[in-house]
Structures are given as C-alpha cells and as structure tokens.
Amino acid sequence: MYYDENKNAVIVDGREYAPQLIDNADAYHGLQRAGAYVFELLNPYSGNSLYFLEISEEKIRLSVIVLLLYGMKACMWTMLCGLNTAKEKKTE
Secondary structure, three states, X not given: OEEEXXXXXXXXXXXXXXXXXXXXXXOOOOHHHHHHHHHHHHOOOOOOOHHHHHHHOOOOOOOHHHHHXXXXXXXXXXXXXXXXXXXXXXHO
C-alpha cells in the first residue's frame, strides 16, 4: 500500500482508491443538531467533564468563549436553584 501523489490515490495491490467525501454518520444534522443544543443548554450537568476532555485529548484546547458560556450557564442554574429555595422558604 502506498500513496501516489500524481494520481492523488492510495494504491493497494495494484488497485487505485481515489479520495471520497463521505458524510460523518456520527455527526448531528438539522433538527437533531438543534435538539442536541437544547439538551446541552437545559442539562445542568453538561460541561462538568470539559476539563477531562482537554486533558485526555492533547490537541483540544477549548476557547475562552466556550468556557465563559458554560460558566454563565452554571451561574444561571445556581441562581434558579437559589430562587427556588427562597420560594420554598417563603411558603413555609
């Protein structure tokens, strides 16, 4: 097996295999992608393992914007929990 730069193909046992563009079956598209974003927003525990993702995949570095957005979401969930607790104390 070798790559022929002139033909832009991989040669295996004399057969040429040209590059192909194939859809990623694991990627979300359309409505499924929108649902994944909504789930990510509504799940209070999403983002807990971002640090482990960074240390397990050496090439991945999350941008400051992503970290700020997850931090804002954590603050939102914390405030919602605090408001709920305050309402429960008022009704007692």
